[in-house]
Amino acid sequence: MAIDHNMETSENRLQKEIREPLIQYGEDEDRKSTNDSHWMVYLSTFVAVAGSFEFGTCVGFSSPVEAALRKDLNLSIAQYSVFGSIVTFGAMVGAITSGTIADFIGRKGAMRISAVFCIAGWFAVYFAEGATSLDIGRLSMGYGMGIFSYVVPIFIAEIAPKDLRGGLTTINQLMICSGVSFSFVVGTVVTWRTLALIGLIPCFTNLLGLLFIPESPRWLAKTGHKKEFQVALQKLRGMDADISQEEDEIQEYIDTLEKLPKAKLLDLFQRRYSRSVMIGVGLMVIQQFGGINGVVFYTSQILSSAGFSAKVGTICFAFLQVIITIFNALLMDKAGRRPLLLISTSGLVLSCLLIGMSFYLKVHELAPTVVSPLAVTGILAYIGFFSIGMGAVPWVMMSEVFPLNIKGAGGSLATLVNWIGAWTISFTFNFLIQWSSYGTFFLYAASNAISILFIVMFLPETKGRTLEQLQAAINA
Structure with a gap:
């Protein structure tokens, strides 16, 4: 059906009028007020990313406990594959409902x-005596992860200053990596039931911290909570700051936003949104089909199969992941998104080839002394190159490329696609390894090579540009 040209022009004009009152500061603001604002933003970010850390502990749980858990509960490979992957199925459901929940009851x-x-999921795993309870627990945790994966970066983006937006949003990925690494390291020295109890700590940290931070002022203004909106904005900007001008700007922003048509999921497939959807969804596809969840969920198995100590390998894996992700956070607003992604995907191709080659040599009984070093080098290189770009950049860009009136629907769709990809990779990994250990990683190498073409051909650079500039360029 043809789109009314006048209506489309009017909508584009309304979008161009929208400003970003919550993510910028006036140059003449008092320095103390700015510091106060940053302090509350940092505290709010810390509380939010406790959920990201929880996300990471859930993802990392299955790798270090595989041998002990399968032995204690007498699980088959198929049963453990379901346990490892069902968390992503729960996350799909969480992703579908996350936008509606966050819009209806707020980000907090x-x-x-x-x-x-x-919390319910961890208790179910702790008390498990068989596969059913394990799967119910992982499914519950997955649902929570699906919501966290959407709402945490959205909440941070809504309170972060523009010059810190990339770095603060990257902290979300840093804490996910830290949670994965934490599970890897601690899981080598405690029982799987104890590790499940430890997983409760970030949940309670998040719940307690939410009592002390403000709700997103943008959400409060959008839902008509004027008094609460003023209080939240004052907390974020500092108690001595004059918020009157910014308050007016935010209200003007919301009034303009309300004039835009309410977007539904099917509206995303209109031609004028096609490039935003292609970028947001495409990034999630290339992130997952490069094999990350197969590597993370089954690191211990991969290293053991290659004849290397799983305990030593996972600890090295864990520390490298955190260090590189911190480096990535520092570079995000300096080096740019595209260069980091290109370096990341190029390194992933090489890493997968190294791992694949190690298994090829092992299967054909060639150069046995080279197999273990080659596998470990490939695994560590894989996580290092993934962390430098592909881990965080897709989530940062997802929060940047969608126009404001479709951000909720677009973000939910991109998150859903991400979790579908995660489930596909994590569920099929064991079966692919049984088919061909080296062939599995050669397939991942090919997928990452295709990702390079996607980045070169379709991705814009978003560093240092306002959301309005990006969306105007993308949807022109």
Whole structure:
């Protein structure tokens, strides 16, 4: 059906009029007020990313406990594959509902619901005596992870200054990596039931911290909570700051936003949104089909199969992941998104080839002394190159490329696609390894090579540009 040209022109004009009152500061603001604002933004970010850390502990749980858990509960490979991958199925459901929940009860309310589901999941795993309880627990944790994966970066983006937006949003990925690494390291020295109890700590940290931070002022203004909106904005900008001008700007922003048509999921497939959807969804596809969840979920198995100490390898894996992700956070707003992604995907191709070659040599009984060093080098290189770009950049760009009136629907779709990809990779990994250990990683190498073409041909650079500039360029 043809789109009315006047209506489309009017919508584009309204979008261009929108400003970013919550993510910029006037150059003449008092320095003390700015510092106060940053302090509350940092505290709010810390509380939010406790959910990201929880996300990471859930993802990392299955790798270090595989041998002990399978032995204690007498699980088959198929049963453990279901246990490892069902968390992503729960996350798909969480992703579908995350936008609606966050819009209906607020960003803090969505994080509370997510934490509660994760708590229930950890208790189910702790008390498990068979596969059913394990799967129910992982499914519950997955639902919470699906909500966390959407609401945490959205919440941070809504309170972060523009010059810190990339770095602060990257902290989300840093804490996910830290959670994965934490599970890897601690899981080598405690029982799997103890590790499940430890997983409760970030949940309770998030729930407690939410009592001390403000709700997103943008959400409060959008839902008509004027008094609460003023209080939240004052906390974020500092108690001595004059917020009157910014308050007016935010209200003007919301009034303009309300004039835009309400977007539904099917509206994303209109031609004028096609490039935003292609970028947001495409990034999630290339992130997952490069094999990350197969490598993370089954690191211990890969290293053991290659004849290397799983305990030593996972600890090295864990520390490298955190260090490189910190480096990535520092570079995000300096080097740019595209260069980091290109370096990352190029390194992933090489890493997968190294791992694949190690298994090829092992299967054909060639150069046995080279197999283990080659596998470990490939695994460590893989996580290092993934962390430098492909881990965080897709989530940062997802929060940047969608126009404001479709951000909720677009973000939910991109998150859903990400979790579908995660489930596909994590569920099929064991079966692919049984088919061909080296062939599996050669397939991942090919997928990452295709990702390079996607980045070169379709991705814009978003560093140092306002959201309005990006969306105008993308949807021109």
